[in-house]
Amino acid sequence: MVWSEKSRVKTYWESDSWLSQLSCQRAWVEIDHSALRHNVQAIKAILQPKTQLMAVIKADAYGHGAVNVAPTLLEAGCTSVAVATVGEGIELRKGGVNAPILILGATPTPAEVRAIALWGLEPTLSSPEQALLYNRVLQELGVELGVHLKLDTGMSRLGVHWSEATSFASLVKNLPSLKILSIYSHLATADDPNPEMMKLQQQRYQQAIAQLKSQGLTPPCLHLANSAATLSDRSLHYDLVRVGLALYGLYPAPHLRRVLSLHPVLEVKARITQVKTIPKGTGVSYGHHFSSDRPLKIAVVGIGYADGVPRNLSNKLQVLLRGQLVPQIGAITMDQLMLDVSKIPDLQPGEVVTLLGREGNISLTADDWANTLGTISWEILCGFKHRLPRINR
Numbered sequence: 596m597v598w599s600e601k602s603r604v605k606t607y608w609e610s611d612s613w614l615s616q617l618s619c620q621r622a623w624v625e626i627d628h629s630a631l632r633h634n635v636q637a638i639k640a641i642l643q644p645k646t647q648l649m650a651v652i653k654a655d656a657y658g659h660g661a662v663n664v665a666p667t668l669l670e671a672g673c674t675s676v677a678v679a680t681v682g683e684g685i686e687l688r689k690g691g692v693n694a695p696i697l698i699l700g701a702t703p704t705p706a707e708v709r710a711i712a713l714w715g716l717e718p719t720l721s722s723p724e725q726a727l728l729y730n731r732v733l734q735e736l737g738v739e740l741g742v743h744l745k746l747d748t749g750m751s752r753l754g755v756h757w758s759e760a761t762s763f764a765s766l767v768k769n770l771p772s773l774k775i776l777s778i779y780s781h782l783a784t785a786d787d788p789n790p791e792m793m794k795l796q797q798q799r800y801q802q803a804i805a806q807l808k809s810q811g812l813t814p815p816c817l818h819l820a821n822s823a824a825t826l827s828d829r830s831l832h833y834d835l836v837r838v839g840l841a842l843y844g845l846y847p848a849p850h851l852r853r854v855l856s857l858h859p860v861l862e863v864k865a866r867i868t869q870v871k872t873i874p875k876g877t878g879v880s881y882g883h884h885f886s887s888d889r890p891l892k893i894a895v896v897g898i899g900y901a902d903g904v905p906r907n908l909s910n911k912l913q914v915l916l917r918g919q920l921v922p923q924i925g926a927i928t929m930d931q932l933m934l935d936v937s938k939i940p941d942l943q944p945g946e947v948v949t950l951l952g953r954e955g956n957i958s959l960t961a962d963d964w965a966n967t968l969g970t971i972s973w974e975i976l977c978g979f980k981h982r983l984p985r986i987n988r
């Protein structure tokens with residue numbers, strides 16, 4: 596194909612409506628922005644007026660598309676966002692997000708300090724050494740930077756041990772290029788119905804903050820809660836809550852369902868690409884781990900594990916087709932999977948199946964997949980990466 600023909604195709608594609616673009620797709624993710632707005636409002640309704648809602652949109656907003664969902668979250672009432680890496684923060688700035696962006700992860704190199712300063716991001720400092728490095732690099736640049744101090748109160752991940760909070764904060768306070776924006780910690784067991792460990796972490800956090808205050812170091816902002824803590828105990832809310840999963844309409848634990856009503860934001864759909872009949876005794880897909888015990892009508896669907904459908908769901912997955920549950924058969928492959936559609940009459944290639952989402956009164960959720968696999972819904976959502984186009988509803 597010569598270039599001029601190629602560019603004509605490109606122009607056609609770009610000017611086309613989303614609906615006809617959709618008809619060219621083999622698989623996609625649908626993002627329901629009204630569900631997103633509902634979830635922000637439902638969460639804000641359980642917060643004190645003084646408590647701000649930070650949207651955790653790391654890992655491309657748990658598979659929902661960070662640049663795509665950030666404006667809706669901010670318009671609906673979130674006042675800041677959090678990501679894990681400098682790259683994720685830069686992507687948001689390039690995508691037009693002007694709100695404060697907290698980087699939750701480690702950013703220990705001089706190159707990261709420069710990028711953070713350049714793009715107006717807010718790093719987490721987790722050690723005195725990191726604070727000293729930041730101050731040195733920022734002095735070379737001649738700029739001052741707001742930073743968030745992280746305490747380890749029991750997660751045993753990033754952070755200064757809670758008993759060293761005062762010495763850490765006074766070191767940072769005396770470094771001329773750094774300004775403390777908040778002091779925070781992260782809970783390890785907030786989704787456990789037994790609150791004992793969470794309460795112990797809260798006690799340690801409170802003790803550290805009380806000590807800071809007694810030394811005249813009053814932090815401007817305190818935060819501790821993720822989704823589970825936000826839903827389970829108001830005393831954990833402080834000045835700000837860092838909420839991820841609940842914004843996307845999923846519950847961190849079954850016992851938290853009664854607290855508020857959340858709406859799932861993401862649906863995953865794919866198109867049937869071929870329908871055929873196989874005789875009894877025919878193996879299906881790699882390894883022939885499924886073999887037909889009678890003649891079967893099967894459908895090939897254009898989605899696979901490279902799109903975020905875990906291969907370990909092979910022979911255990913069910914999808915929705917014309918409002919009915921249909922079993923998936925054989926190994927899920929990189930880009931395709933097969934269904935037993937023997938009970939569906941007159942099926943044609945092009946029909947759409949729902950892998951996650953609702954049809955009529957049946958819904959399939961990331962929790963269903965997570966329960967089958969013995970993992971958590973966070974991991975399922977993060978599996979939907981850029982390969983699937985995101986269609987906004």
Ligand SMILES: Cc1ncc(COP(=O)(O)O)c(C=O)c1O
Nearest residue numbers: 651699781821822837838839840
């Ligand atoms: C430090 C921190 N805060 C908040 C969150 C949000 O957690 P959740 O998605 O459970 O609300 C995370 C997510 O992993 C996190 O690492």
